[in-house]
Amino acid sequence: MRRVLLLLSLVFATLVLATLSGASAASAGGIAFVLNSAGASISVIDMATQKEVRRIPALREPHHLALSPDGAxxxxxxxxxxxIMFLDPNTGAVQKRMPIADPYQLxxxxxxxxxxxxxxxxxxxxIYDAASMKLLKRxxxxxxxxHLAYSPDSxxxxxxxxDSDKLAAFDLRTMTRRWVKPVGRTPAGVLWLNGKVLVADMGTDYIAVVDPATGRVERxxxxxxxxxxxxxxxxxTILWVNNRAGGTTVSLDAATLTPIRSYAIPGGPDDMDFAPGGKIWITRRWAEKVAVLDPQTGSYSTIDVGRSPHGIFLNPRAPSPTALSSR
Known part of the structure; x- marks a missing residue:
C-alpha cells in the first residue's frame, strides 16, 4: 500500500511540475510592439513564437514610441x-489618449x-514636463x-x-536655443556616445561625429x-547603424567607431531593439516585415506585420500575449 501511495505521489508531483513548466513556458517570451506607420496600426507580437497575435488600431500614422520613466x-x-496613445507595455491595453500636436519622434x-x-x-x-505633460516651451x-538625443546630464x-541639413541643440535648463549647425545631407538618427553626438546622414553613406559644445563636425x-x-x-560595446537605402545593418566598435561587420537586411532597415540572448529585431520599412537577426551567424528570420513598419519596442519580461489571450 505504501508503495502504491508513493507511486501515486510521484505521478502527481510529475504532473504538477509539468503543468507549472508549461505555464511558465507560456508566460515566457515577452511581447513586442511594432508601429505600422502606413497601416494606422500597432502589431502585437508574441516574442516566443515570433507571430503577430493582434493589431491595435491607431488614428492615422504612428511612427515612434517611448517608455515612460516609471515603466508604466x-x-x-x-x-x-x-x-499620443498610452499603452500598457505588459498587455497592450490602451490606457488613455492625449491630444498632442504632430508627435513624430518623442x-x-x-x-x-x-x-x-x-x-x-x-x-x-x-518640450513637456514629463510628470504633468504640460507644454513648457515650443x-x-x-x-x-x-530624431533626438539627450546629453547624459539632461x-x-x-x-x-x-530638410536644412543641420543639427540643433536646445538648453533645457534655460529653455533656449544653443546652436544650429550643418552636419551633412538629410540628417536623421542622433545618439550621444563617449562625449560626442553622432548623427546619421541619410543623404550620404556616413555618420558625423559632432562636438556637443560647438556643433562642429570633427570627422x-x-x-x-x-x-x-x-x-x-x-x-x-557595439554601435549599430541601419543604412536604410543600402539595405544593410552595420556593427561598429563603440569605443573606436571601427566597423566590425555588415549584414544584408533588404527592405529598408529602420528601427531596432535588442532581445535577451543577443538577437536583434529590426523593422524593414519597405517590406512589411520585421527581421530577427542573429549577429553571430548573420542569418535572420522574418515576421509579417503591417504597412511601413517603423518604431519597435520589446518587453521580454511581459507575459506571452498568446497566453494572455487564451485565459
Missing part, C-alpha cells in the same frame, strides 16, 4: 492623428523630467525636426533637422548608403 506606459506618437530625458516631441510636419520642437525650427537635447565614419538610425548595444 508605452507612449506611441501618432503624428498625423495629433495624439523621448524622455535621462533624469525623467522632460519629454521632447518633434513635430516633423509642423516644424516645431516641443521652439520653431527650419526644417523638419526628425541639460541639452539635440534634434536633427532633415565622418563610413557605414553604408543612406545611414539612417543609430543604436547602442545593451552592454554599450
Amino acid at each position: 506606459s508605452l507612449l506611441v506618437g501618432d503624428t498625423a492623428g495629433n495624439q 523621448g524622455f530625458s535621462p533624469d525623467g523630467k522632460f519629454l521632447t516631441v518633434n513635430g516633423l510636419a509642423r516644424n516645431q520642437v516641443d 521652439f520653431p525650427v527650419v526644417a523638419t525636426p526628425s 541639460a541639452t537635447v539635440f534634434v536633427s533637422l532633415q 565622418h565614419v563610413r557605414t553604408g548608403r543612406g545611414a539612417h538610425q543609430l543604436f547602442l548595444s545593451p552592454d554599450h
Whole structure:
C-alpha cells in the first residue's frame, strides 16, 4: 500500500511540475510592439513564437514610441492623428489618449523630467514636463525636426533637422536655443556616445561625429548608403547603424567607431531593439516585415506585420500575449 501511495505521489508531483513548466513556458517570451506607420496600426507580437497575435488600431500614422520613466506606459506618437496613445507595455491595453500636436519622434530625458516631441510636419520642437505633460516651451525650427538625443546630464537635447541639413541643440535648463549647425545631407538618427553626438546622414553613406559644445563636425565614419538610425548595444560595446537605402545593418566598435561587420537586411532597415540572448529585431520599412537577426551567424528570420513598419519596442519580461489571450 505504501508503495502504491508513493507511486501515486510521484505521478502527481510529475504532473504538477509539468503543468507549472508549461505555464511558465507560456508566460515566457515577452511581447513586442511594432508601429505600422502606413497601416494606422500597432502589431502585437508574441516574442516566443515570433507571430503577430493582434493589431491595435491607431488614428492615422504612428511612427515612434517611448517608455515612460516609471515603466508604466508605452507612449506611441501618432503624428498625423495629433495624439499620443498610452499603452500598457505588459498587455497592450490602451490606457488613455492625449491630444498632442504632430508627435513624430518623442523621448524622455535621462533624469525623467522632460519629454521632447518633434513635430516633423509642423516644424516645431516641443518640450513637456514629463510628470504633468504640460507644454513648457515650443521652439520653431527650419526644417523638419526628425530624431533626438539627450546629453547624459539632461541639460541639452539635440534634434536633427532633415530638410536644412543641420543639427540643433536646445538648453533645457534655460529653455533656449544653443546652436544650429550643418552636419551633412538629410540628417536623421542622433545618439550621444563617449562625449560626442553622432548623427546619421541619410543623404550620404556616413555618420558625423559632432562636438556637443560647438556643433562642429570633427570627422565622418563610413557605414553604408543612406545611414539612417543609430543604436547602442545593451552592454554599450557595439554601435549599430541601419543604412536604410543600402539595405544593410552595420556593427561598429563603440569605443573606436571601427566597423566590425555588415549584414544584408533588404527592405529598408529602420528601427531596432535588442532581445535577451543577443538577437536583434529590426523593422524593414519597405517590406512589411520585421527581421530577427542573429549577429553571430548573420542569418535572420522574418515576421509579417503591417504597412511601413517603423518604431519597435520589446518587453521580454511581459507575459506571452498568446497566453494572455487564451485565459
